[in-house]
Amino acid sequence: MALTDEQRRAARERFLADAEQVDPAGLEQAARRGEHKMAAFGERPPASLSEWWQELKLMLGLLNDYRKGDYRQVPWKVIAAITGAVIYFVSPLDVVPDFLPLAGYLDDALVIKLALDLARADLARYAHWKQRQPPSHE
Numbered sequence: 001m002a003l004t005d006e007q008r009r010a011a012r013e014r015f016l017a018d019a020e021q022v023d024p025a026g027l028e029q030a031a032r033r034g035e036h037k038m039a040a041f042g043e044r045p046p047a048s049l050s051e052w053w054q055e056l057k058l059m060l061g062l063l064n065d066y067r068k069g070d071y072r073q074v075p076w077k078v079i080a081a082i083t084g085a086v087i088y089f090v091s092p093l094d095v096v097p098d099f100l101p102l103a104g105y106l107d108d109a110l111v112i113k114l115a116l117d118l119a120r121a122d123l124a125r126y127a128h129w130k131q132r133q134p135p136s137h138e
Contacts, residue, residue: 011107019084034086046105085115
């Protein structure tokens with residue numbers, strides 16, 4: 001199953017609109033809700049998200065480190081794009097509702113890929129920084 005052109009367009013437009021409206025409170029909420037939704041899947045993501053699962057974890061890690069002030073070497077537009085993608089991911093009422101078998105997360109995968117395309121270089125720098133940090137004892 002694949003997304004129609006109309007579904008792809010609608011998902012992209014909603015993602016861009018969500019990213020444009022991001023503020024610090026939205027970042028905080030997206031990070032919290034994203035962690036909760038990912039924890040619910042454990043290590044068994046929906047098939048359409050499995051290719052980007054590790055990158056989605058990295059994006060959430062970046063949001064959390066950014067909001068705590070631990071890592072700020074990233075442009076706001078990248079934080080906004082990642083936050084917009086996470087907002088889309090956690091929303092149960094997106095272009096293709098998540099509860100639909102097989103197709104439910106195809107639009108989420110598209111939006112995550114769009115955010116990754118915008119943030120790839122910054123995520124690589126963040127991953128390198130994160131590897132050099134001592135283990136946390138939270």
